[in-house]
Amino acid sequence: GQSLEQPSEVxxxxxxxxxxxxxxxxxGFYGLSWYQQHDxxxxxxxxxxxxxxxxxxxxxxxxxxxxxxYGYLLLQELxxxxxxxxxxxxxxRTDSGGYQKVTFGIGTKLQVIP
Amino acid sequence: KAGVTQTPRYLIKTRGQQxxxxxxxxxxxxxxxWYQQTPGQGLQFLFEYFSETQRNxxxxxxxxxxxxxxxxxxxxxxxxxxLGDSALYLCASSLATSGGNNExxxxxxxxxxxx
Numbered sequence: 210g211q212s213l214e215q216p217s218e219v220x221x222x223x224x225x226x227x228x229x230x231x232x233x234x235x236x237g238f239y240g241l242s243w244y245q246q247h248d249x250x251x252x253x254x255x256x257x258x259x260x261x262x263x264x265x266x267x268x269x270x271x272x273x274x275x276x277x278x279y280g281y282l283l284l285q286e287l288x289x290x291x292x293x294x295x296x297x298x299x300x301x302r303t304d305s306g307g308y309q310k311v312t313f314g315i316g317t318k319l320q321v322i323p
Numbered sequence: 324k325a326g327v328t329q330t331p332r333y334l335i336k337t338r339g340q341q342x343x344x345x346x347x348x349x350x351x352x353x354x355x356x357w358y359q360q361t362p363g364q365g366l367q368f369l370f371e372y373f374s375e376t377q378r379n380x381x382x383x384x385x386x387x388x389x390x391x392x393x394x395x396x397x398x399x400x401x402x403x404x405x406l407g408d409s410a411l412y413l414c415a416s417s418l419a420t421s422g423g424n425n426e427x428x429x430x431x432x433x434x435x436x437x438x
Contacts, residue, residue, distance in 0.1 A: 242426075251413065251429035252366070296366065300425060308371075308378045309419075311356070311427065315365035 211235040213314035215297055220320045221287055229282045229295050229317045237302030239309060241273050241280045244296045246316070252296060255282070284319075292321045325350065327416050327430035335436045341402040344433045348395050348416030354378075355397040356427065357389060360411040369412075372397055373419055401435075409437045 213233045221227035231241065240259035244252040258264055258273035258280060270283040284291055294316040303310045328347045336342050348355050356379075357369040368381035372391035389399040395416075401408055411434050415427035 244427075251431050252415075252427075253429070254426040257426065303379055308373075309425065310368070310371070310379045311425070312368060313358070313366040315363070 211299055211301055211310075211312040213297055213299055213312065215295075215314045215317050217315065218318045218320070220322060221284075223287055223289060223321055223323050225287050226283065226285050227287060227319065229284075229297075229319070231280050231282075231297035231314055233278050233280075233297070233299045233314075235278075235299050235301045235312070238275065238278075239300040239302065241271075242298040242300065242311070243269075243271050243282045244298060244313075245293050246296065247293045255295075287321050289321050289323070292319060294318050327414060327428050329412075329414050329430035329433050331433060332431065333434045333436075335438060336404050337438050338404055338406060340404050341400065342404060342435060343398055343400045344412055344414075344435075346397045346399075346414030346416075346430060348397070348414075349428055352416035352418055352428070353395055354417045354419035355391055355395065356415045356417075357397070357399050358413045358415065359383075360413055360432070361409075366413065369399065404437045406437050409435060411435075 215231045242257045243255040246252040256271040263272045268285045273280040296316045297314045354373045356371040358366040371379040375391045386402045391397040411432045413432045414430045417427045
């Protein structure tokens with residue numbers, strides 16, 4: 210099976226930097242994705258890491274260490290609109306059929322305060 | 324390009340009833356996945372369909388079922404509803420290519436309330 214762990218809540222100040230960690234256990238790992246979901250909205254894709262290292266997209270960056278089964282999402286220059294839930298998701302090969310399956314973490318609720 | 328659509332958006336049912344939810348993926352997307360979202364439980368994977376075949380299935384009882392049609396539209400059905408089935412049901416579509424990030428595009432969800 211697959212399991213992911215991420216903090217349930219994080220609070221950070223507007224303009225600051227926050228890091229949301231995600232550790233996972235799985236076999237047949239392909240990559241780690243991050244999604245953002247505002248209250249009442251649908252999850253939207255932020256980033257995907259298949260290889261070790263840092264991927265940067267504007268104020269958001271995502272990091273992966275395959276050897277440590279660990280990744281994080283880094284949000285810089287926090288804005289009030291960044292208050293949302295952030296989900297890490299592992300894409301891995303299923304036990305049978307050779308298909309790929311996406312498993313989501315429980316989500317981290319980020320609150321940005323003035 | 325139109326996004327993923329789900330109908331209905333809201334639904335109220337009573338225990339013991341059954342319900343069918345519908346999802347239309349983005350044009351060209353052949354993979355449709357269903358998730359149940361409840362407070363504190365994150366997104367729980369229900370199943371994934373690709374080209375009318377169920378490829379993956381989560382750990383839900385047999386009361387939860389689904390299907391996909393030749394136009395990639397998908398439906399999920401929940402029979403003998405229980406109070407615990409109250410949740411937001413999200414549908415996501417993707418290109419499901421062997422490479423790439425396989426980004427999933429989510430619909431707005433169907434909010435099901437079981438009384």
